[in-house]
Amino acid sequence: xxxxxxxxxxxxxxxxxxxxxxxxxxxxxxxxxxxxxxxxxxxxxxxxxxxxxxxxxxxxxxxxxxxxxxxxxxxxxxxxxxxxxxxxxxxxxxxxxxxxxxxxxxxxxxxxxxxxxxxxxxxxxxxxxxxxxxxxxxxxxxxxxxxxxxxxxxxxxxxxxxxxxxxxxxxxxxxxxxxxxxxxxxxxxxxxxxxxxxxxxxxxxxxxxxxxxxxxxxxxx
Amino acid sequence: xxxxxxxxxxxxxxxxxxxxxxxxxxxxxxxxxxxxxxxxxxxxxxxxxxxxxxxxxxxxxxxxxxxxxxxxxxxxxxxxxxxxxxxxxxxxxxxxxxxxxxxxxxxxxxxxxxxxxxxxxxxxxxxxxxxxxxxxxxxxxxxxxxxxxxxxxxxxxxxxxxxxxxxxxxxxxxxxxxxxxxxxxxxxxxxxxxxxxxxxxxxxxxxxxxxxxxxxxxxxxxxxxxxxxxxxxxxxxxxxxxxxxxxxxxxxxxxxxxxxxxxxxxxxxxxxxxxxxxxxxxxxxxxxxxxxxxxxxxxxxxxxxxxxxxxxxxxxxxxxxxxxxxxxxxxxxxxxxxxxxxxxxxxxxxxxxxxxxxxxxxxxxxxxxxxxxxxxxxxxxxxxxxxxxxxxxxxxxxxxxxxxxxxxxxxxxxxxxxxxxxxxxxxxxxxxxxxxxxxxxxxxxxx
Numbered sequence: 001x002x003x004x005x006x007x008x009x010x011x012x013x014x015x016x017x018x019x020x021x022x023x024x025x026x027x028x029x030x031x032x033x034x035x036x037x038x039x040x041x042x043x044x045x046x047x048x049x050x051x052x053x054x055x056x057x058x059x060x061x062x063x064x065x066x067x068x069x070x071x072x073x074x075x076x077x078x079x080x081x082x083x084x085x086x087x088x089x090x091x092x093x094x095x096x097x098x099x100x101x102x103x104x105x106x107x108x109x110x111x112x113x114x115x116x117x118x119x120x121x122x123x124x125x126x127x128x129x130x131x132x133x134x135x136x137x138x139x140x141x142x143x144x145x146x147x148x149x150x151x152x153x154x155x156x157x158x159x160x161x162x163x164x165x166x167x168x169x170x171x172x173x174x175x176x177x178x179x180x181x182x183x184x185x186x187x188x189x190x191x192x193x194x195x196x197x198x199x200x201x202x203x204x205x206x207x208x209x210x211x212x213x214x215x216x217x218x219x220x221x
Numbered sequence: 222x223x224x225x226x227x228x229x230x231x232x233x234x235x236x237x238x239x240x241x242x243x244x245x246x247x248x249x250x251x252x253x254x255x256x257x258x259x260x261x262x263x264x265x266x267x268x269x270x271x272x273x274x275x276x277x278x279x280x281x282x283x284x285x286x287x288x289x290x291x292x293x294x295x296x297x298x299x300x301x302x303x304x305x306x307x308x309x310x311x312x313x314x315x316x317x318x319x320x321x322x323x324x325x326x327x328x329x330x331x332x333x334x335x336x337x338x339x340x341x342x343x344x345x346x347x348x349x350x351x352x353x354x355x356x357x358x359x360x361x362x363x364x365x366x367x368x369x370x371x372x373x374x375x376x377x378x379x380x381x382x383x384x385x386x387x388x389x390x391x392x393x394x395x396x397x398x399x400x401x402x403x404x405x406x407x408x409x410x411x412x413x414x415x416x417x418x419x420x421x422x423x424x425x426x427x428x429x430x431x432x433x434x435x436x437x438x439x440x441x442x443x444x445x446x447x448x449x450x451x452x453x454x455x456x457x458x459x460x461x462x463x464x465x466x467x468x469x470x471x472x473x474x475x476x477x478x479x480x481x482x483x484x485x486x487x488x489x490x491x492x493x494x495x496x497x498x499x500x501x502x503x504x505x506x507x508x509x510x511x512x513x514x515x516x517x518x519x520x521x522x523x524x525x526x527x528x529x530x531x532x533x534x535x536x537x538x539x540x541x542x543x544x545x546x547x548x549x550x551x552x553x554x555x556x557x558x559x560x561x562x563x564x565x566x567x568x569x570x571x572x573x574x575x576x577x578x579x580x581x582x583x584x585x586x587x588x589x590x591x592x593x594x595x596x597x598x599x600x601x602x603x604x605x606x607x608x609x610x611x612x613x614x615x616x617x618x619x620x621x622x623x624x625x626x627x628x629x630x631x632x633x634x635x636x637x638x639x640x641x642x643x644x645x646x647x648x649x650x651x652x653x654x655x656x657x658x659x660x661x662x663x664x665x666x667x668x
Contacts, residue, residue, distance in 0.1 A: 049660050052576070054660050055660050074580065075580045075581075078575070079580075081578050082578020083578075087573075087576045087577065089573075089663065093569050093572065093573045093663065094573075095570045095573065096236075097229055097232040097233050097236060098229065102228075106573070106577050109222055110574075110578040110580070115224070
C-alpha cells in the first residue's frame with residue numbers, strides 16, 4: 001500500500017544543509033498498522049508528511065496505493081490526498097469557526113458530494129466515534145479527547161485507504177489516549193484501513209502490528 | 222460549497238467583533254465617499270433630467286474674434302572666412318502676439334447665422350447668468366433668469382410639476398410668461414403647487430407663471446426662472462459685432478450625428494467675416510463647438526483658452542480616474558494589511574483544508590468570497606451613510622445649484638465599486654495564503 005524507496009529529505013539554506021531523512025526504504029502492506037518512534041527531531045513527522053504527500057522528498061520514489069505520485073502536480077496531489085488519505089494531528093487542527101459536523105464534512109467538500117449526502121456521511125462517521133450527540137457543538141465546547149475523536153471522524157468520513165496519524169494521543173491523558181487508540185485499532189481491524197502512526201508512547205506503539213524506529217533521520221535496523 | 226463558504230464568512234465576521242467593527246467602519250466610510258463621488262458624477266455628467274440628451278448636444282458657448290501678429294526677427298552673425306570678417310544675417314517670421322476677444326453671442330447674430338443647421342434635430346439659444354432680486358414679505362428672493370426660445374423645452378427635458386413651457390407664439394408676441402422652479406416657487410409663493418397663473422415680479426416686469434419645474438440641479442443650467450428672450454432688449458454696439466449674452470445648443474438625432482453638426486457649423490464659420498467696425502483689431506472669426514462633456518470638463522478645470530478647451534475633457538477624465546484610483550487604492554492597501562494579519566491567524570485551517578484535498582484555487586475562492594461578503598456588508602452600510610450624506614448635502618444646499626441625484630445607476634455603480642474593492646483587497650491576501658505550504662501552515666498555529 002505504501003512503498004518508499006531511497007527517500008531522502010534535505011533542507012538547504014544559504015549557509016547550512018540539514019538532512020532530515022536519510023535513505024529511507026519502507027513498505028507497508030494494505031491493512032497494516034505501523035507505528036514510527038524516535039526522539040524529537042529525528043524526522044518522524046517529515047517522514048509522515050512525505051507519505052501523506054504534504055511534503056516532497058529531495059530524492060527517492062514514493063508509491064501510494066499502487067500509484068507513483070512523484071510526478072503528480074499540485075491539483076492532482078490534492079485530489080489524490082482527498083480520496084486516498086486521512087490525517088489525524090496531535091493538536092487536532094479542527095476549524096474553530098465550523099461546527100463539529102461541518103468540520104467532519106470538510107474532506108467531502110472537495111469531492112463534489114451533495115450537501116445531503118455529505119451530512120449523512122458525516123453523521124455516520126461521528127456515530128462511529130460516539131459523538132453523534134455533539135454534532136452542532138463547536139470545537140471550543142469539546143474536551144481534548146472529544147476533539148481528537150472529531151478529528152478521527154473527519155479522517156475516516158471519506159473512507160480513505162490510509163490513515164496517517166501524527167502523535168494522535170500526544171495531547172491527551174492516558175484514558176482519553178486509550179480511547180482514541182481503541183478507535184484506531186478498531187478501524188484497522190474492522191475496516192482493514194492501513195494506518196501509519198507517529199508516537200512517543202511505547203505503550204501505544206505496542207498495540208500496532210509493526211514498529212519502525214528512526215534516529216537522526218535514518219532507520220534503526 | 223458556496224453556502225458553506227458564506228456560512229463560514231458570517232461566522233468569521235462574528236468571531237472578533239471589535240476587529241470586524243473597525244474593518245466594516247473603514248470599508249463603509251471609504252465606499253460611502255466613493256458613492257458620493259458617483260452621485261456627483263452621475264448628477265453632473267450622467268443622463269438625468271433635464272439633460273437626458275446631453276450626449277447628443279453640441280454647444281457653442283462663445284464667439285471668438287482674433288488676430289495674430291507676426292514679426293520679422295533678424296539674426297546677425299560674424300564669420301571669419303579667409304581671414305576676412307563677414308557679416309551673415311538670417312531672418313524668420315515669428316508669432317509676436319495676438320488679439321483675442323471671447324464673448325457670448327448676440328441673439329441676432331445666432332439667429333442670422335446659426336438658425337439653419339439642417340443636421341440638428343432641434344436647437345435653442347439661451348441667455349444665462351442674469352440675476353435679479355425680488356422682495357417678498359421684506360425678505361430678499363434671488364432669482365437666476367434664463368432668456369430663451371420655445372425650443373428650449375425640446376432640447377432640455379425639464380420635469381414639469383405643473384403647466385408647461387411657453388410656445389413659439391408666446392415668444393413672438395412677447396407675452397410676459399415664465400416657467401419657474403419649485404425652489405423659487407417655495408421662496409416666492411411659499412408653496413410649490415397651485416401657482417399657475419399667479420404673477421411673479423422680476424426686473425420691473427410682472428410675469429405670469431405658466432409652468433413649474435424641478436430645479437435643474439446641475440451647475441451648467443443653474444436657473445430659477447425661464448422667460449421668453451423677446452422680453453430682453455439690450456441692443457448695443459457690441460450686438461452688431463456679434464457679442465451678447467447667448468449660447469447656442471444643437472441637438473443631434475443620434476450621437477453619431479454630432480460630427481455632422483460640427484461640420485455644418487465649420488462651414489458657417491468659414492463664411493463669417495469680422496464686423497467692419499473692429500477689423501482694425503481682429504481678422505478672424507471662430508465658432509468653437511463643444512460637446513456637453515467638453516464644456517463641463519472645461520468649467521471644472523477653467524482652461525479658458527480655446528486651444529485647451531477641447532482637451533479639458535481628456536485631462537478631467539485622467540484627474541477623475543486618478544482621484545478614484547487614489548481613493549480606492551489607499552484604503553485597499555490598508556484593508557489588504559488587515560486581511561493578511563487576519564488570515565494569518567487561520568493558517569492552521571488552510572493547512573487542514575489543503576491536507577484534506579483543497580486545491581490552491583479552492584482556498585483562493587474561499588477567502589475571496591469571505592472578503593466580498595465583508596465588503597458587501599460594508600458597502601450596504603456605506604450606502605446608508607452615503608444616502609444620508611446626500612440628503613444632508615441637498616437639504617443644506619452645500620453644493621449651491623447642484624442637487625445630488627440617486628438613481629438606479631448609482632446603485633449599480635456602487636455595487637460594481639464594492640465588488641472591485643472586495644476583489645482588490647482580498648485577492649492578494651487570499652493568493653498569499655493559498656500559496657502557503659501545507660506543512661508550514663499546519664506548524665504555525667494550533668487549535
